[in-house]
Amino acid sequence: MNTEVIQDIAQAEEGTSLWQDAWVRLRKNHLAVLGLVVLLFMIVIALLTPWIAPYAYDAQNLDLGATPPSAAHWLGTDVFGRDLLTQIMYGGRISLAVGFIATSVALLIGVSWGAIAGYVGGRTDAIMMRLVDILYALPFMIFIVLLMVVFGRNVILLFLAIGAVEWLTMARIMRGQMQSLRQQEFVEAAVSLGLPPATIIRRHLVPNALGPIIVYTTLTIPSVMLLEAFLSFLGLGIQPPQTSWGLLISYGAETMEEYPWLLIYPGLTLTITLFSLNFLGDGLRDALDVRGSKD
Amino acid sequence: MGRFLASRLLQAIPVILAVITVTFFLVRVAPGGPFDSEKAVIPEVKAALEAQYRLDQPLFSQYLAYLGDLAQGDFGPSFKYPGRSVNELIGAGLPVTAELGLYALLIATLIGGLAGVIASLRPNTPQDYVPMALAMIGICMPTFLLGPLLVLVFGIELEWLPVSGWGDIPGDKILPSITLGAAYAAYIARLSRAGMLEVLSQDYIRTARAKGLPEWQVVVKHGLRGGLLPVVAFLGPAFAGLLAGSFVVETIFQIPGLGRFYVQAAFNRDYTMILGTTVFLSTLIVLFNLLSDVLAASLNPRLRHQYQTGGMP
């Protein structure tokens, strides 16, 4: 390569990709940035909990009993004298894990399912999406309750069950993306260049379908966490000795007349986390200019 | 339209059948028989009990018999409370849950819809931010947290409203209805805002303005119908969500409705009860989904046209 070309390329103005554009827009959205920061904070805390929690998870102090927030116990203690902050930190590990893992399950199944249906098209697509339609009509909330009753409260099962519900929407979104992208002229251009299908999917389809997937994933996590908390509240989700925010709220609600802090702090933590995720999701939706995805 | 309705009903039948089948076998393969826990049951008594509940027959004939009972509207007896049937419990709980659900749905659609429409009229002004901020709180504040908090504030601290019951003391229906409806009001507010924004940017809205129509007529006559279509389509899923929400709300407020019975049955492992209520609630949800689809389609002349000519969307 001659030097002139090297210079021309090196001197060429750097373009701004759509991702960079989106990032600039996202950074201008203060609520979304705040959401991202809070979320990252929560994740770091959850990861470090075993080392930084102020008390041991199972440390009881029956003599102490339930006390309001104090210097020794920043968020107070429960009836067994357990430190509420410690409980919330350990509960957060479970709640966040459920949110992220179940969403990943949904993402994995939904995106592959939708991508295949949308790319292959025709009869395969019709059959695959028909199945999604039928599953969609099933009352899954009730089914999850049923599953938890029948097979006992099992965290793995909870991941799978929630993931199995949420993948349906993911599949629909991905399939819609694939379908509309396939009709775009730049994909036709790629075909007419003679690119192999794998390259077309990797270079031309996936990068362009990513936006809505990212947005919907961000919005799925809070709804999954809500579902987990809902089940735990009913006593059908996480069970002792493990704990989660939903379970803590459930205990707190039982004793809120005497010890309101036991309800308020876990509730606040859950709400703030859900806020962060939703703000981030909304911000991403605006930044990536995704329209028409499920609200 | 009739054809569309008929075809959707036909589609609903296999779904309901699938629900019944899956539920039935799930409950039956669950570890532990229903009478295992009971101590010192004389073998003869156990056999008699099993015969009464057809447990001595092969699984598949149990299934067929259950289907037969269902076809006659018989959801079967309760395992735990001999002499009581699932039908009785549904009969007792349904009116309460239906009333609670109706109030919640009214709150959700009226308040949510209104807030969304108001927000959409002046996007990115306080008129938009305030209702949308409230909606965000509604979405992030789960029912099982909002309920106790409302009880704490309005029931215990302020002592304005009763904290439990249903129809016993005047005003005891207010808190449960708000608790159940709030999240859906929030969803509907966001949906209707997005829908209205979309519609109000359409060319035909400009046409309406060019005719000289006053702004309120532009919004009401030309905007609402298209803008609220997504809300109508959402009513089906909202109904399913409200039912699930009623489990929580009825537990919190100690309301003798279907939801509470269901949760109790789940705890008691009262299998016939779970089976019966699951089948019943699922059928309701499937039918409600169908209803909201049909309603949404009937509001959209283009879809209606497609269905009439036999094509699918």
Place this chain on the structure above:
Amino acid sequence: MALLEVRDLGVSFVTRNGVNKAVDGISFDVEAGKITAIIGESGSGKSVACYSMLGLVPMPPGRIDGGSAHFDGQDLLQMSEAELRKIRGRDIAMIFQDPMTCLNPFMRIGEQMIEPLVLHRGTSKAEAMERAIELLGEVGIREPASTINCYPHEFSGGMRQRVMIAMALINEPRLLIADEPTTALDVTIQAQILQLIAELQKSRDIGVIFISHDLAVVADIADQIAVMQEGRIVERGDREAIFSHAEHPYTQKLLSAIPSGGKENAQAHDDTLVRVRNLKTWFHSGEETVKAVDDVSFEIRRGEILGMVGESGSGKSTIGRSLLRLVPVTGGEVEFDGVDVTALEGTALKDMRRRMQMIFQDPFASLNPRMTVFDTLAEPLLLHGIETRKSVSQAVLKLMDDVGLMRSAVRKYPHEFSGGQRQRIAIGRALATRPEFVVADEPVSALDVTIQAQILDLMEALGREYGLTMLFVSHDLAVVKHLADRIVVLYQGRIVEQGTGDSLFANPQEPYTQRLLGAIPGRHLL
């Protein structure tokens, strides 16, 4: 006194990035009984000017900077919103570009049509309906008494525009603002609508503002023409004056951008490069079979540009895609350089793809928005082993030079370019593999007229330089005649006539060709 006198009208948009003057002190008159055309390319401010007078520009971000617009002696710009509402739809009515989206899809057309009448005159619904039925008949809707109960989606585009016109006229307005009313329509339909507007305007003696991007469209109907560029009126005058001796360079540029004349010397060889025999491409939607292409045969000689003309639904784009195996072919043969393309698979197909390329219609959709110009242009070069990783940079820059793009833009993304520049990138991609044959599918129809001319010139030059054989697909006969050696006319999936441009224009045999030729806007200019 003129019906509408606009003086020094200025409109700005205030955004976070500053103030953008959309309309910068324009003045023009509209006489009763006359058609005043405002011509300008996208972004010239022609629509904003008219909308702002009627209070249809949202403020903020819009802002009236000054000026006056006297309608019937009253200044529209000084009126309150309530006063303007009384004028809109009663004295001044509007029709818009896209008849598919301008009617409310949720309301029967009758309900929509009577709204202005009921609103402004308090006419009873029954009476208004009668009037609406009458008007529908007048604008050429068959069986108006029953169609009045139809929804918009039950009409074709042309019919909807007729409904829009009838609705605009229901209050017998004195001024009609028509914003690109025929741009979204097929040529033959466009001719009908133009004629209808002219007739109605004459019989009612109303004033018309006709907004368009296309001088040719108004060549037959406008009395006065104002040419707008970047918010200003650069030239204003009678139709004859504008067309015979335009003074402003921009107007001259617009005039010269109207494709005219035929192609002179055919440089084609004698051997046939593409031979299509009994091509059938059918689509199945549900139980229906759409015969998009139905038994079409033609040949293209090496070095020839074959023009393919037809309206929407004629199957012209599908033929191009069938040749390149972008849609599955139902039957027939496509022979390229002696090889049947429809039977190729694997490496042979890939190799054939290198030799046949396509240029697409929409430069906004035909480039992957997440790839830089470099990636887009390098992809075909690397795929077919034409260049190595080392030498590809130089080849990409050479391509950019060829299609007239600045080298410094090589690392930019598609959204950072204008429509015309994007089309240059797309042309560069198509030529990267050094193909022998290119299908150009409406390559200029999404572009502004002056850009159109540039791209056509570029394609002509590159065609010569690369020795291309081309299938040029377009709805625009004038463009095709300008470029093509021979022309094929398509109608509903079949070829109805073919011949050289001159013979076809001078002596069309088939009624459809005659209709198509008669519909060319401003045909006397050609």
